[in-house]
Amino acid sequence: MAIRVEEKSLSFTGPGELSLRVNGGERSVVMSPTDTLLHVLRSRLGLTGAKPGCENGDCGACTVLVDGGPIKSCMMLGVEAAGREVTTVEGLRGSEVPRAFLKHWALQCGYCTSGFLMVAESLRRTHPDATEIQITEWLRSNLCRCTGYEEIRSALSSLVKSGGGKDGG
Amino acid sequence: MIAQSFSYHRPASWDEAAILYAEEAKTGGTPMYYGGGTEILTRARLGEVAPSAVIDLKGIPETRELSRRRGNLVLGAALTLAELSDSGWSLLAQASGRVADHTTRRQITLGGNLAGTVFYRESALPFLLVPTTAIVAGRNGTRRVDLAKVFEEGILTLNDGEFLMALEVPLDRLPERSIAIKRTRLDWVDYPLVTVALAEKDGEWIVALSGYLDRPFRAHAVERSLNDGMGTLADRIRRGVEGLPEPLSDVHGSAAYRRFVLGWALEDALNVI
Numbered sequence: 001m002a003i004r005v006e007e008k009s010l011s012f013t014g015p016g017e018l019s020l021r022v023n024g025g026e027r028s029v030v031m032s033p034t035d036t037l038l039h040v041l042r043s044r045l046g047l048t049g050a051k052p053g054c055e056n057g058d059c060g061a062c063t064v065l066v067d068g069g070p071i072k073s074c075m076m077l078g079v080e081a082a083g084r085e086v087t088t089v090e091g092l093r094g095s096e097v098p099r100a101f102l103k104h105w106a107l108q109c110g111y112c113t114s115g116f117l118m119v120a121e122s123l124r125r126t127h128p129d130a131t132e133i134q135i136t137e138w139l140r141s142n143l144c145r146c147t148g149y150e151e152i153r154s155a156l157s158s159l160v161k162s163g164g165g166k167d168g169g
Numbered sequence: 170m171i172a173q174s175f176s177y178h179r180p181a182s183w184d185e186a187a188i189l190y191a192e193e194a195k196t197g198g199t200p201m202y203y204g205g206g207t208e209i210l211t212r213a214r215l216g217e218v219a220p221s222a223v224i225d226l227k228g229i230p231e232t233r234e235l236s237r238r239r240g241n242l243v244l245g246a247a248l249t250l251a252e253l254s255d256s257g258w259s260l261l262a263q264a265s266g267r268v269a270d271h272t273t274r275r276q277i278t279l280g281g282n283l284a285g286t287v288f289y290r291e292s293a294l295p296f297l298l299v300p301t302t303a304i305v306a307g308r309n310g311t312r313r314v315d316l317a318k319v320f321e322e323g324i325l326t327l328n329d330g331e332f333l334m335a336l337e338v339p340l341d342r343l344p345e346r347s348i349a350i351k352r353t354r355l356d357w358v359d360y361p362l363v364t365v366a367l368a369e370k371d372g373e374w375i376v377a378l379s380g381y382l383d384r385p386f387r388a389h390a391v392e393r394s395l396n397d398g399m400g401t402l403a404d405r406i407r408r409g410v411e412g413l414p415e416p417l418s419d420v421h422g423s424a425a426y427r428r429f430v431l432g433w434a435l436e437d438a439l440n441v442i
Contacts (some may be wrong), residue, residue: 008228009228010179012178034171034173039170057273060270071272079177080177080179080206137271140270141273
Protein backbone atom coordinates (compact mmCIF):
# COMPACT_ATOMS: atom_id res chain seq x y z
CA MET A 1 0.00 0.00 0.00
CA ALA A 2 1.43 3.35 -1.02
CA ILE A 3 -0.53 5.41 1.45
CA ARG A 4 0.69 6.32 4.90
CA VAL A 5 -1.53 8.30 7.21
CA GLU A 6 -0.05 9.43 10.51
CA GLU A 7 -2.52 11.45 12.54
CA LYS A 8 -3.21 14.32 10.19
CA SER A 9 -0.15 13.74 8.02
CA LEU A 10 -0.59 12.05 4.69
CA SER A 11 2.02 10.61 2.36
CA PHE A 12 0.86 9.21 -0.95
CA THR A 13 3.83 7.98 -2.89
CA GLY A 14 2.41 5.96 -5.72
CA PRO A 15 -0.75 4.56 -7.26
CA GLY A 16 -3.00 3.34 -4.48
CA GLU A 17 -6.46 3.29 -3.07
CA LEU A 18 -8.00 6.26 -1.33
CA SER A 19 -11.45 6.86 0.03
CA LEU A 20 -13.23 9.96 -1.22
CA ARG A 21 -16.58 11.29 -0.14
CA VAL A 22 -18.43 12.17 -3.33
CA ASN A 23 -22.06 13.23 -3.64
CA GLY A 24 -22.79 12.09 -0.12
CA GLY A 25 -21.29 8.61 -0.39
CA GLU A 26 -17.92 7.03 0.37
CA ARG A 27 -16.15 5.95 -2.81
CA SER A 28 -13.01 3.87 -2.85
CA VAL A 29 -10.82 4.83 -5.77
CA VAL A 30 -7.42 3.86 -7.10
CA MET A 31 -5.48 6.91 -8.15
CA SER A 32 -2.01 8.27 -8.67
CA PRO A 33 -0.65 11.25 -6.71
CA THR A 34 -0.49 13.23 -9.95
CA ASP A 35 -4.13 12.64 -10.91
CA THR A 36 -6.16 15.80 -10.84
CA LEU A 37 -9.52 15.68 -9.13
CA LEU A 38 -11.08 16.15 -12.57
CA HIS A 39 -9.33 13.05 -13.86
CA VAL A 40 -10.28 11.03 -10.78
CA LEU A 41 -13.93 11.99 -11.06
CA ARG A 42 -14.22 11.32 -14.77
CA SER A 43 -11.88 8.42 -15.42
CA ARG A 44 -11.85 6.59 -12.10
CA LEU A 45 -15.38 7.20 -10.86
CA GLY A 46 -17.23 7.63 -14.15
CA LEU A 47 -18.66 10.96 -13.09
CA THR A 48 -18.36 12.73 -16.42
CA GLY A 49 -20.46 15.75 -15.57
CA ALA A 50 -17.40 17.86 -14.80
CA LYS A 51 -15.98 18.75 -18.21
CA PRO A 52 -12.36 19.10 -19.30
CA GLY A 53 -12.15 22.43 -21.08
CA CYS A 54 -8.93 24.40 -20.90
CA GLU A 55 -7.51 22.22 -18.10
CA ASN A 56 -5.69 25.39 -17.16
CA GLY A 57 -8.00 26.92 -14.58
CA ASP A 58 -9.47 29.44 -16.98
CA CYS A 59 -12.81 28.18 -18.28
CA GLY A 60 -14.52 26.71 -15.23
CA ALA A 61 -16.18 23.84 -17.13
CA CYS A 62 -14.69 21.40 -14.59
CA THR A 63 -16.05 23.23 -11.52
CA VAL A 64 -17.22 21.03 -8.66
CA LEU A 65 -17.97 21.81 -5.05
CA VAL A 66 -15.46 20.92 -2.35
CA ASP A 67 -16.85 21.42 1.14
CA GLY A 68 -19.64 23.42 -0.46
CA GLY A 69 -17.45 25.93 -2.32
CA PRO A 70 -16.63 25.98 -6.03
CA ILE A 71 -13.27 24.57 -7.07
CA LYS A 72 -11.85 24.07 -10.54
CA SER A 73 -11.18 20.36 -10.41
CA CYS A 74 -8.41 20.54 -13.04
CA MET A 75 -6.45 22.67 -10.57
CA MET A 76 -6.65 20.31 -7.61
CA LEU A 77 -5.09 16.92 -7.05
CA GLY A 78 -7.46 14.07 -6.35
CA VAL A 79 -5.53 13.20 -3.20
CA GLU A 80 -6.19 16.70 -1.85
CA ALA A 81 -9.89 15.87 -1.79
CA ALA A 82 -9.37 13.07 0.75
CA GLY A 83 -11.36 13.88 3.86
CA ARG A 84 -13.40 16.54 2.15
CA GLU A 85 -16.92 16.54 0.72
CA VAL A 86 -17.01 16.63 -3.07
CA THR A 87 -20.20 17.42 -4.98
CA THR A 88 -20.45 17.06 -8.74
CA VAL A 89 -23.29 17.95 -11.06
CA GLU A 90 -24.50 14.36 -10.68
CA GLY A 91 -25.12 15.22 -7.04
CA LEU A 92 -27.55 18.00 -7.87
CA ARG A 93 -30.51 15.71 -8.47
CA GLY A 94 -33.47 17.34 -6.78
CA SER A 95 -31.81 20.74 -6.67
CA GLU A 96 -33.80 23.64 -8.03
CA VAL A 97 -30.70 24.95 -9.84
CA PRO A 98 -30.94 22.78 -12.99
CA ARG A 99 -34.65 23.53 -13.22
CA ALA A 100 -33.91 27.27 -13.10
CA PHE A 101 -31.41 26.89 -15.93
CA LEU A 102 -33.99 25.05 -18.04
CA LYS A 103 -36.67 27.60 -17.27
CA HIS A 104 -34.43 30.48 -18.31
CA TRP A 105 -32.93 28.71 -21.36
CA ALA A 106 -29.53 29.12 -19.72
CA LEU A 107 -27.73 26.66 -21.95
CA GLN A 108 -26.92 26.33 -25.60
CA CYS A 109 -24.29 23.72 -26.50
CA GLY A 110 -24.24 22.71 -22.83
CA TYR A 111 -20.55 22.04 -22.43
CA CYS A 112 -20.01 24.77 -19.84
CA THR A 113 -23.35 24.19 -18.13
CA SER A 114 -22.30 21.81 -15.39
CA GLY A 115 -19.64 24.27 -14.24
CA PHE A 116 -22.15 27.10 -14.11
CA LEU A 117 -24.63 24.87 -12.29
CA MET A 118 -22.08 24.19 -9.57
CA VAL A 119 -21.27 27.88 -9.17
CA ALA A 120 -25.00 28.61 -8.96
CA GLU A 121 -25.55 25.86 -6.42
CA SER A 122 -22.78 27.13 -4.18
CA LEU A 123 -23.90 30.75 -4.47
CA ARG A 124 -27.48 29.81 -3.64
CA ARG A 125 -26.39 27.80 -0.61
CA THR A 126 -23.85 30.22 0.79
CA HIS A 127 -25.33 33.56 -0.27
CA PRO A 128 -29.10 33.18 -0.52
CA ASP A 129 -29.36 36.99 -0.49
CA ALA A 130 -26.66 37.51 -3.13
CA THR A 131 -26.59 40.91 -4.77
CA GLU A 132 -26.17 41.64 -8.45
CA ILE A 133 -22.52 42.48 -7.72
CA GLN A 134 -21.94 39.10 -6.05
CA ILE A 135 -23.66 37.25 -8.87
CA THR A 136 -21.47 39.06 -11.40
CA GLU A 137 -18.32 38.29 -9.44
CA TRP A 138 -19.14 34.59 -9.13
CA LEU A 139 -20.10 34.29 -12.80
CA ARG A 140 -16.76 35.74 -13.87
CA SER A 141 -15.12 32.45 -12.92
CA ASN A 142 -16.70 30.58 -15.83
CA LEU A 143 -16.73 30.98 -19.59
CA CYS A 144 -19.58 30.22 -22.01
CA ARG A 145 -18.30 30.22 -25.57
CA CYS A 146 -21.89 30.28 -26.84
CA THR A 147 -22.03 33.60 -24.93
CA GLY A 148 -25.32 32.83 -23.24
CA TYR A 149 -24.44 34.90 -20.22
CA GLU A 150 -27.67 36.89 -19.89
CA GLU A 151 -29.79 33.74 -19.63
CA ILE A 152 -27.37 32.25 -17.11
CA ARG A 153 -27.51 35.46 -15.08
CA SER A 154 -31.30 35.36 -15.18
CA ALA A 155 -31.27 31.79 -13.89
CA LEU A 156 -28.95 32.73 -11.02
CA SER A 157 -30.97 35.80 -10.17
CA SER A 158 -34.10 33.69 -9.92
CA LEU A 159 -32.38 31.48 -7.35
CA VAL A 160 -31.59 34.17 -4.79
CA LYS A 161 -34.08 35.97 -2.61
CA SER A 162 -33.16 39.38 -3.91
CA GLY A 163 -33.79 38.34 -7.50
CA GLY A 164 -30.31 39.66 -8.19
CA GLY A 165 -31.38 43.24 -7.49
CA LYS A 166 -28.86 45.85 -6.50
CA ASP A 167 -30.46 46.29 -3.10
CA GLY A 168 -30.56 42.63 -2.23
CA GLY A 169 -28.54 41.05 0.49
CA MET B 170 -2.90 15.26 -17.61
CA ILE B 171 0.41 15.47 -15.81
CA ALA B 172 2.91 13.23 -17.56
CA GLN B 173 5.59 12.87 -14.91
CA SER B 174 5.06 11.21 -11.57
CA PHE B 175 5.57 12.68 -8.14
CA SER B 176 4.71 11.77 -4.62
CA TYR B 177 2.39 13.83 -2.48
CA HIS B 178 3.00 14.66 1.17
CA ARG B 179 0.81 16.62 3.52
CA PRO B 180 2.77 17.09 6.75
CA ALA B 181 1.04 18.26 9.91
CA SER B 182 3.94 20.31 11.25
CA TRP B 183 6.56 22.66 9.87
CA ASP B 184 9.48 20.52 11.00
CA GLU B 185 7.99 17.45 9.34
CA ALA B 186 7.69 19.47 6.12
CA ALA B 187 11.32 20.58 6.34
CA ILE B 188 12.50 17.01 6.98
CA LEU B 189 10.50 15.68 4.05
CA TYR B 190 12.04 18.30 1.79
CA ALA B 191 15.58 17.61 3.01
CA GLU B 192 15.23 13.85 2.67
CA GLU B 193 13.82 14.13 -0.83
CA ALA B 194 16.59 16.49 -1.88
CA LYS B 195 19.28 14.31 -0.28
CA THR B 196 18.32 11.39 -2.49
CA GLY B 197 18.59 13.49 -5.63
CA GLY B 198 14.94 14.42 -5.78
CA THR B 199 13.46 17.76 -6.74
CA PRO B 200 10.86 18.52 -4.07
CA MET B 201 8.58 21.53 -4.24
CA TYR B 202 6.53 23.09 -1.50
CA TYR B 203 2.88 23.15 -2.51
CA GLY B 204 0.24 25.69 -1.52
CA GLY B 205 -2.88 26.05 -3.63
CA GLY B 206 -1.21 24.12 -6.42
CA THR B 207 -2.56 26.20 -9.28
CA GLU B 208 0.83 27.20 -10.65
CA ILE B 209 2.59 23.90 -9.99
CA LEU B 210 -0.18 21.87 -11.64
CA THR B 211 -0.37 24.21 -14.63
CA ARG B 212 3.38 24.19 -15.15
CA ALA B 213 3.69 20.45 -14.52
CA ARG B 214 1.02 19.78 -17.14
CA LEU B 215 3.07 21.85 -19.60
CA GLY B 216 6.25 20.04 -18.60
CA GLU B 217 7.84 23.23 -17.28
CA VAL B 218 8.43 21.80 -13.82
CA ALA B 219 8.93 18.20 -12.81
CA PRO B 220 8.92 17.87 -9.03
CA SER B 221 9.75 14.46 -7.64
CA ALA B 222 7.59 15.27 -4.62
CA VAL B 223 5.17 17.98 -3.64
CA ILE B 224 4.93 18.92 0.02
CA ASP B 225 1.51 20.38 0.71
CA LEU B 226 1.77 23.05 3.39
CA LYS B 227 -1.96 23.35 4.06
CA GLY B 228 -1.88 20.78 6.86
CA ILE B 229 0.47 22.88 9.00
CA PRO B 230 -1.56 24.85 11.55
CA GLU B 231 0.76 27.90 11.49
CA THR B 232 0.24 28.30 7.74
CA ARG B 233 -3.50 28.48 8.23
CA GLU B 234 -3.54 31.03 11.02
CA LEU B 235 -5.60 34.17 10.69
CA SER B 236 -5.53 36.05 13.97
CA ARG B 237 -4.77 39.22 15.87
CA ARG B 238 -2.17 38.43 18.44
CA ARG B 239 0.08 40.61 20.60
CA GLY B 240 -0.68 43.69 18.53
CA ASN B 241 -0.04 41.95 15.22
CA LEU B 242 -2.19 40.76 12.39
CA VAL B 243 -0.98 37.21 11.69
CA LEU B 244 -1.59 35.79 8.24
CA GLY B 245 -0.67 32.19 7.49
CA ALA B 246 0.94 31.61 4.12
CA ALA B 247 -1.56 28.89 3.20
CA LEU B 248 -4.57 31.13 3.63
CA THR B 249 -6.32 31.42 0.31
CA LEU B 250 -6.75 34.79 -1.31
CA ALA B 251 -10.49 34.39 -0.74
CA GLU B 252 -9.85 33.92 2.97
CA LEU B 253 -7.80 37.13 3.10
CA SER B 254 -11.03 39.06 2.62
CA ASP B 255 -11.79 38.07 6.24
CA SER B 256 -8.52 39.55 7.51
CA GLY B 257 -10.10 42.89 8.38
CA TRP B 258 -7.40 44.68 6.35
CA SER B 259 -9.31 46.28 3.52
CA LEU B 260 -6.24 47.06 1.41
CA LEU B 261 -5.17 43.41 1.46
CA ALA B 262 -8.70 42.28 0.66
CA GLN B 263 -8.85 44.68 -2.28
CA ALA B 264 -5.40 43.89 -3.70
CA SER B 265 -5.75 40.12 -3.42
CA GLY B 266 -9.44 40.21 -4.31
CA ARG B 267 -8.70 41.04 -7.93
CA VAL B 268 -6.21 38.22 -8.56
CA ALA B 269 -7.57 35.63 -11.03
CA ASP B 270 -11.29 34.90 -10.56
CA HIS B 271 -13.57 34.18 -7.63
CA THR B 272 -13.32 30.40 -7.84
CA THR B 273 -9.56 30.35 -8.35
CA ARG B 274 -9.01 32.67 -5.41
CA ARG B 275 -10.38 29.86 -3.26
CA GLN B 276 -7.26 27.88 -4.21
CA ILE B 277 -4.42 30.37 -4.65
CA THR B 278 -2.63 30.95 -1.37
CA LEU B 279 -0.94 34.05 0.00
CA GLY B 280 2.43 32.31 0.04
CA GLY B 281 1.94 30.93 -3.44
CA ASN B 282 1.08 34.34 -4.80
CA LEU B 283 4.26 35.83 -3.26
CA ALA B 284 6.52 32.97 -4.36
CA GLY B 285 4.99 32.14 -7.74
CA THR B 286 6.59 32.78 -11.10
CA VAL B 287 3.65 34.83 -12.36
CA PHE B 288 5.32 38.12 -11.62
CA TYR B 289 2.38 40.35 -10.76
CA ARG B 290 2.11 39.07 -7.16
CA GLU B 291 -0.55 41.65 -6.34
CA SER B 292 -1.07 40.30 -2.83
CA ALA B 293 2.40 41.61 -1.98
CA LEU B 294 1.45 45.25 -2.54
CA PRO B 295 -0.03 45.95 0.92
CA PHE B 296 2.99 44.34 2.57
CA LEU B 297 5.30 46.68 0.65
CA LEU B 298 3.60 49.61 2.37
CA VAL B 299 3.91 48.49 5.99
CA PRO B 300 6.71 46.89 8.03
CA THR B 301 6.08 43.18 7.68
CA THR B 302 7.78 40.26 9.40
CA ALA B 303 8.08 36.99 7.51
CA ILE B 304 8.13 33.82 9.60
CA VAL B 305 10.18 31.30 7.70
CA ALA B 306 10.61 27.61 8.48
CA GLY B 307 13.31 25.21 7.36
CA ARG B 308 15.60 22.38 8.42
CA ASN B 309 17.38 24.65 10.93
CA GLY B 310 14.19 25.77 12.62
CA THR B 311 12.15 28.89 12.20
CA ARG B 312 13.36 32.44 11.80
CA ARG B 313 11.78 35.86 11.73
CA VAL B 314 12.99 38.26 9.08
CA ASP B 315 11.84 41.54 7.57
CA LEU B 316 9.84 40.67 4.49
CA ALA B 317 11.71 43.41 2.65
CA LYS B 318 14.93 41.41 3.05
CA VAL B 319 13.53 38.27 1.44
CA PHE B 320 11.41 40.10 -1.15
CA GLU B 321 14.01 42.55 -2.45
CA GLU B 322 13.53 41.66 -6.10
CA GLY B 323 9.77 41.47 -5.85
CA ILE B 324 9.76 37.71 -5.45
CA LEU B 325 10.07 35.67 -2.31
CA THR B 326 13.68 34.46 -2.09
CA LEU B 327 14.45 31.99 0.68
CA ASN B 328 17.23 29.54 1.37
CA ASP B 329 16.94 26.09 -0.18
CA GLY B 330 14.51 24.00 1.83
CA GLU B 331 12.86 26.95 3.55
CA PHE B 332 9.25 28.00 3.15
CA LEU B 333 7.14 30.94 4.21
CA MET B 334 4.97 30.01 7.16
CA ALA B 335 3.25 33.31 7.97
CA LEU B 336 3.42 37.08 7.78
CA GLU B 337 2.97 39.44 10.70
CA VAL B 338 1.95 43.07 10.42
CA PRO B 339 1.75 45.43 13.41
CA LEU B 340 -1.86 46.52 13.73
CA ASP B 341 -0.86 50.05 14.73
CA ARG B 342 1.07 50.46 11.47
CA LEU B 343 -1.84 49.72 9.18
CA PRO B 344 -2.63 52.83 7.13
CA GLU B 345 -5.56 54.99 8.14
CA ARG B 346 -6.79 55.33 4.57
CA SER B 347 -6.00 53.11 1.62
CA ILE B 348 -7.25 51.76 -1.67
CA ALA B 349 -6.16 49.30 -4.35
CA ILE B 350 -7.21 49.84 -7.96
CA LYS B 351 -6.52 47.40 -10.78
CA ARG B 352 -6.65 48.31 -14.45
CA THR B 353 -6.72 45.63 -17.13
CA ARG B 354 -6.64 45.90 -20.89
CA LEU B 355 -10.09 44.52 -21.61
CA ASP B 356 -11.54 41.83 -19.39
CA TRP B 357 -12.19 42.19 -15.67
CA VAL B 358 -10.39 38.89 -15.06
CA ASP B 359 -6.94 39.43 -16.52
CA TYR B 360 -3.41 40.28 -15.58
CA PRO B 361 -3.03 43.93 -14.65
CA LEU B 362 -1.78 46.67 -16.89
CA VAL B 363 -1.21 48.21 -13.54
CA THR B 364 -2.48 47.70 -10.01
CA VAL B 365 -2.05 50.65 -7.67
CA ALA B 366 -2.02 50.28 -3.90
CA LEU B 367 -2.22 53.73 -2.36
CA ALA B 368 -2.33 54.56 1.32
CA GLU B 369 -1.96 57.53 3.59
CA LYS B 370 0.31 57.11 6.58
CA ASP B 371 1.28 59.92 8.95
CA GLY B 372 0.01 62.47 6.45
CA GLU B 373 2.08 61.15 3.54
CA TRP B 374 1.06 59.13 0.50
CA ILE B 375 2.70 55.75 0.04
CA VAL B 376 2.37 53.78 -3.18
CA ALA B 377 3.15 50.28 -4.45
CA LEU B 378 2.59 49.04 -7.99
CA SER B 379 2.13 45.75 -9.82
CA GLY B 380 2.06 45.17 -13.56
CA TYR B 381 4.14 48.23 -14.35
CA LEU B 382 7.50 46.45 -14.14
CA ASP B 383 8.23 42.73 -14.09
CA ARG B 384 7.83 42.71 -10.31
CA PRO B 385 5.77 44.47 -7.68
CA PHE B 386 7.62 47.42 -6.19
CA ARG B 387 7.36 50.45 -3.94
CA ALA B 388 7.00 53.52 -6.15
CA HIS B 389 9.19 55.99 -4.26
CA ALA B 390 9.35 58.43 -7.19
CA VAL B 391 5.57 58.69 -7.21
CA GLU B 392 5.49 59.10 -3.44
CA ARG B 393 8.03 61.96 -3.57
CA SER B 394 6.08 63.89 -6.19
CA LEU B 395 2.70 63.33 -4.54
CA ASN B 396 4.06 64.50 -1.21
CA ASP B 397 6.14 67.51 -2.28
CA GLY B 398 3.07 69.73 -2.68
CA MET B 399 4.46 71.39 -5.81
CA GLY B 400 1.97 72.09 -8.60
CA THR B 401 -1.43 70.68 -9.31
CA LEU B 402 -2.37 67.08 -8.64
CA ALA B 403 -2.06 66.35 -12.36
CA ASP B 404 1.46 67.84 -12.34
CA ARG B 405 2.50 65.76 -9.37
CA ILE B 406 1.14 62.56 -10.90
CA ARG B 407 2.89 63.30 -14.21
CA ARG B 408 6.22 63.98 -12.50
CA GLY B 409 5.85 60.86 -10.40
CA VAL B 410 5.17 58.64 -13.40
CA GLU B 411 8.07 60.20 -15.31
CA GLY B 412 10.36 59.41 -12.40
CA LEU B 413 9.72 55.69 -12.60
CA PRO B 414 11.79 53.23 -14.67
CA GLU B 415 10.67 52.37 -18.21
CA PRO B 416 7.52 50.24 -17.86
CA LEU B 417 6.80 46.92 -19.48
CA SER B 418 5.77 46.90 -23.10
CA ASP B 419 4.01 43.66 -23.96
CA VAL B 420 0.86 42.11 -25.37
CA HIS B 421 -1.18 43.65 -22.57
CA GLY B 422 -0.10 47.19 -23.36
CA SER B 423 2.73 49.33 -24.65
CA ALA B 424 5.00 51.28 -22.30
CA ALA B 425 3.32 54.54 -23.31
CA TYR B 426 -0.12 53.09 -22.64
CA ARG B 427 0.98 51.77 -19.25
CA ARG B 428 2.26 55.22 -18.29
CA PHE B 429 -1.09 56.71 -19.30
CA VAL B 430 -3.07 54.06 -17.41
CA LEU B 431 -0.91 54.49 -14.30
CA GLY B 432 -1.59 58.22 -14.25
CA TRP B 433 -5.28 57.59 -14.69
CA ALA B 434 -5.35 54.95 -11.94
CA LEU B 435 -3.42 57.19 -9.54
CA GLU B 436 -5.84 60.05 -10.15
CA ASP B 437 -8.81 57.75 -9.57
CA ALA B 438 -7.25 56.33 -6.42
CA LEU B 439 -6.55 59.79 -4.99
CA ASN B 440 -10.05 60.99 -5.84
CA VAL B 441 -11.74 57.95 -4.32
CA ILE B 442 -9.65 57.88 -1.18
